[in-house]
């Protein structure tokens with residue numbers, strides 16, 4: 001069974017798009033597929049859906065719970081105490097709310113790091129999105145805890161195979177200040193052995209850098225290079241406080257960096273240097289981070305913030321164009337996660353959305369990509385498709401009232 005989208009605009013031209021199974025089968029004029037479902041695309045444009053490169057989906061339950069705080073204060077005194085009370089059901093309901101929000105804002109794929117792997121996986125499976133879910137690793141340099149976490153990682157890796165192809169497994173060492181050197185070495189060798197990605201926060205705050213220098217005489221990226229941790233399977237969130245030498249090491253090792261402009265600004269973590277990353281050839285994608293430091297999962301907003309922030313810090317309006325922001329939010333994210341989505345082309349995974357060209361925010365309509373980055377909001381998104389399946393049509397997602405009500409109910413139980 002397929003899906004035929006008729007008379008839709010793609011790259012400024014009207015065309016038809018045929019999806020068969022979970023991939024784009026054909027793109028061209030006057031396609032026929034009598035056996036397929038049909039979508040009228042007149043007045044709409046088809047664009048790739050977003051890939052959120054770094055988030056903690058279930059933190060939707062902590063939206064506006066602890067705002068206007070510095071990162072280490074926020075984590076230690078507010079977030080971690082609350083998270084210690086969360087069970088798998090809480091996390092499932094938080095992840096469902098996140099999936100709903102992502103679908104409604106045009107995201108169909110995300111790279112997640114959170115507790116209770118199965119709670120998140122169940123939500124993603126049911127809601128029809130695509131995700132790379134990492135098994136969290138935090139040991140605070142306690143050997144007993146580290147042994148427990150190694151066991152859990154190996155178990156979850158096996159158990160993750162029960163889910164559909166839309167769910168990938170990665171390792172999730174939280175950061176260098178929460179995971180010991182020996183655990184980082186173990187994580188890297190486990191990931192290399194099994195061909196897995198590693199999702200980690202790196203150089204997010206000045207404190208992280210100062211503590212690392214005080215402890216090992218090296219900055220975080222230099223130290224990670226020394227212990228053999230860096231490589232092309234590392235997806236590093238933030239990478240804000242990095243010298244040119246460290247950026248060179250990231251590029252040389254093929255580390256994928258995820259920029260989270262809203263979270264970086266809200267926590268005043270620091271200024272990401274997009275231009276320096278590009279000069280050195282680092283591959284940069286875009287993420288929202290969790291809902292407690294953002295406070296939403298909207299990649300439209302993230303693209304605009306990334307572009308505006310880069311122009312401001314580099315004092316140059318030509319830095320980080322709308323097209324670059326859009327690529328960071330789509331194809332670059334897919335590449336970092338080694339997924340075959342992020343662009344509309346024959347043979348690629350069928351993840352896409354239809355935007356309503358009659359929406360006032362897209363008028364008069366000189367450049368669709370510029371409009372999506374600088375002007376659009378979620379009201380412009382009509383239809384969202386992931387893996388060839390329609391997840392939203394006419395702006396509606398099945399069961400949305402119940403998802404929101406359940407998340408509200410669960411959030412009140414642990415406060």
Ligand SMILES: CSC[C@H]1O[C@@H](n2cnc3c(O)ncnc32)[C@H](O)[C@@H]1O
Nearest residue numbers: 056079113114115136174201289290
């Ligand atoms: C180990 S699960 C993820 C862990 O990370 C915490 N977290 C959320 N946002 C950030 C951030 O910007 N920097 C560091 N840690 C963050 C989250 O609360 C979970 O405990």
Ligand SMILES: [Zn+2]
Nearest residue numbers: 201237289290
């Ligand atoms: Zn994070």
